[in-house]
Amino acid sequence: MYAVSEKRIVVWDMVMDTGVKATFFCSQRFARQIIKQKRGRGKIINIVSVGGHVGTPNYAAYGASKAGMLQLTRALAVEWIRHNINVNAVRPGVTLTPRIERETKEHPEFFKPYFERIPTRRAAAPEDIANAVSFLASSDADHIVGQVIIIDGGVLAFHPGYVWPEQ
Numbered sequence: 001m002y003a004v005s006e007k008r009i010v011v012w013d014m015v016m017d018t019g020v021k022a023t024f025f026c027s028q029r030f031a032r033q034i035i036k037q038k039r040g041r042g043k044i045i046n047i048v049s050v051g052g053h054v055g056t057p058n059y060a061a062y063g064a065s066k067a068g069m070l071q072l073t074r075a076l077a078v079e080w081i082r083h084n085i086n087v088n089a090v091r092p093g094v095t096l097t098p099r100i101e102r103e104t105k106e107h108p109e110f111f112k113p114y115f116e117r118i119p120t121r122r123a124a125a126p127e128d129i130a131n132a133v134s135f136l137a138s139s140d141a142d143h144i145v146g147q148v149i150i151i152d153g154g155v156l157a158f159h160p161g162y163v164w165p166e167q
Helices: 006-036 060-083 098-106 108-116 126-137
Strands: 042-047 085-092 148-151
Touching (some): 006 042, 006 060, 006 085, 098 108
Parallel strands (some): 085 148
């Protein structure tokens, strides 16, 4: 059971403030400026997480925050498209940021099971995520509204009961 304590409540508020509230207020400020320009066009691209799709023990606040960001993306998308503001999201999987690279070298046994579950057999490079964001920001994505592009090497498509044959 998720323990209720004053510390947990503070963490909950902090995670919601930095996830859902910050995303909403930044989006709102941007949208006001675009709407004021009358003929403006804008793109909002939120970065969400697998935590918004699945439950993880001891990460209730984080998961709820990311799920809130997903729903906020959809709600703002349908509300603001009439003002020529596209709102979408990108959901990266394990990505080789400098921190993850360092941690995989320090704790390879911890990360090995994660990498083995990725059908592409590799973590995403930062460029994989950046390319999706660039696409959504481009005019090529003008008709994409309220969507989430999942960049996880096929993890979400992968059957959880399947075991890879030895290679």
